[in-house]
Amino acid sequence: MEAILAGIGDALTPINLFFIAAGVFTGILVGAIPGLNAPMAIAIAVPLTYYMSPLAGITFLIGINKGGTYGGSITAILLNTPGSPEATSTAFDGYPLARKGKGLKALKMALYASVFGDTFSDIVLFTVAAPLAIVALKMGPAEMTAVLLFSMTIIAGLSGRSLVRGLIAAALGAFLSTVGLDIQTAEPRLTFGFAELQDGIPIIPLAIGLLALSEILIQIERHLIAGGGGHRSIDIFGRSIPREDKVVSWAEWKTCFRTIMRSSLIGTGIGALPGIGAIVAGFLGYGAAKRASKHPERFGTGELEGVAAAEAANSAVTGANLIPLLALGIPGSLSAAILIGAFLIHGVDPGPLIFKEYPRLVYGIFAAMAVANLFNLVIGGFGLRFFALLVRFPESATHPIIILLCIAGAFATGSSMFSVGIMLVFAVLGYFMRKLDFSFATFIIGFALGENFEVFFRQTVILFMDRPMELFTRPIVLALLALTIWVLWRTGHRRAPAA
């Protein structure tokens, strides 16, 4: 108890509050800018924290992570170019809302849902981290294969008008995820002699090209065809826009609440399991909301619930990601892996003993996380006014800047022109996918899940090679397989009469 109070006291010192705020602000900024993202900013900021106290340093980095998860939604909603890959699903309904002049409403909903999801996930971390980590440990390769198999059923919900095209895109994504060293034999696969491809196609340049740059290409083309004038971006602060389009009403908040809760749970669950990630969580939350909705056809056309579903889910990953990190010393994501390094630099070894050895620091971090959520709400609230000005700039000014940032961001991920090349290849691919109505969402899901699915599947095969029937004695595997079959059956059932 004493440690808890001391920790909270530490977090509330002016200098620590300053670093939390600085972290959140940096996070929102890099999150919002296509090309830059939170893991990148954390990696760059780690050396800066050498000179800070452990608490200030670590909370600064966690602040960046938290701000980053909301920041991505800003450009996703306003410009249809997700500032970070996990905001892809936020753009599905966010951008149509912005086109209808309800951009401010969508931004606010995204902020509230994001902060809610994040807070929910933090509360789970504060209260049941240790037992939840034990449960997560029970998820071996066989269970994880089943989880990923179940996750793939969301492809059906995100395929757009044609399920076949959605599946083709997903298969292409999964195929490209096999590039790189074979995990078992260490033989390079499909690298064509490029050492840079040994670790696989890097997801950040891929996502920047596919999600952000390809959209800019489309917009430029639209602009050119329209003959210079083109469509003018909407002034979401304009007096002509009624007040109810600028705020989230109590009634709307209430209708979305179930969705936000569901997404928060999904995101927290995904966050506690290493190896899935916030991108997939966003899609899963969105897909589940669409499935549960009474009017799924409205999703994708500017449904506020869609924004809430995606943002709550991808933000809820952040807090839960720290569960395996703090309870077991095992990082659940790239950001968490970089955070481990930061902990170690400050002489703190995250693991089973951290609560015993550094209780004051741990509770300080918890308190700082709660404060960071509050700051996210406040800074995000002010920030959205500032960022919303973006859409008032003519596209002839924003497009070149975004293209430049995309190139710089791709370069920064690999410190080489090779990653820029990868980004450009996927920008062209994304352009044609958009033009030909192939869902790039299912492509990203295939790519993001493919790599881990292969790893877990092959691990399972090696482990159960000599006793395959034992797989059917594992309750978690059975439950997930049953759930997968049920969802597939329902999807088929729903589609059949419509077709």
Add this chain to the structure above:
Amino acid sequence: MRRNLSIIAVATLAAGTAALLPGIAAAEYPEKPITMLIGFRPGGAVDTTGRLLAASMEKILGQPVVGVTKAGGGGTVMASTLVTAAPDGYTIGMGASAAYALAPQMNTKLKFKIDDFDHIATVSIPQDAIVVRTESPWKTLDQLLADAKAKNRPLSFASQVSIATLMTMAISNKSGVQFNVIPVKGGAVGIQEVLGGHVDVTWSGSGWHKQVAAGTMRALASMGPKRNAGYPDLPTLKELGYNFEFVDTFMLSAPKGLPKEVLAKLSEAVKASLTPEFSKNLLSKMRLVTDYRGPAETTAYLHKQHDDMAPLVAELKKKQKK
């Protein structure tokens, strides 16, 4: 004749100047920031060693040393990049020995070998160990192997790189126990699989220390040539009679052809950086033992590792062909 003489004179002068030039350059080295390519992801042991080293070398050399991440392929992506850089001392690479001594043997498509580099210095060594979870009945490696043999079942072994394939082969050769190597990405995942009871055994460089301290895991053997100073009762594989020792030593390298003076200056800077305080820091934070070795010794060590592993690699390749 006179013309010939003057040509000779000019040529001699030119040659003399050329010979002097590197000397002049070295006297001024470094006159601009140095790029340190880091072969592993941010936050890991190599990255942390590299960044702490860069900060210290910066003060000694009087020029910024900028760390740039070039992660992937167990350090081979960095090595492939470094080998093509100009050998002027302004691009150096922080990596680990397996990328130079082992990877080119395992993967013949890699376009570099040990001697394509001027290895500047050995910086630190991790303290690898073979571990099981505490709930398991096995207290020693021999017990584990005897149990597997009695039950006539293969042991599952979670491993992050090809090195463990070689290690389990060495153990199988002597004990007759078969291993199913479960490929995992990173030692932390291996620890997680063992803690969850999904896999029997794993090995790890630094992550195991805190698990053993917390009483969740038990170490059975040390993989290096010497006993771990923190765990003096832990035997090495060699002592237990298995013909295997490998330590993925962290080292600083440069492309081949570095001017002698530059190489000397860089290795001196590393040596001067590894103060007792630096060592204490690295040991307590990353469980790494600092171990300075100069250019000649480092290169010789890589060749020794290469030759030690060569028979096992040949055996593995034979098996894979079948």
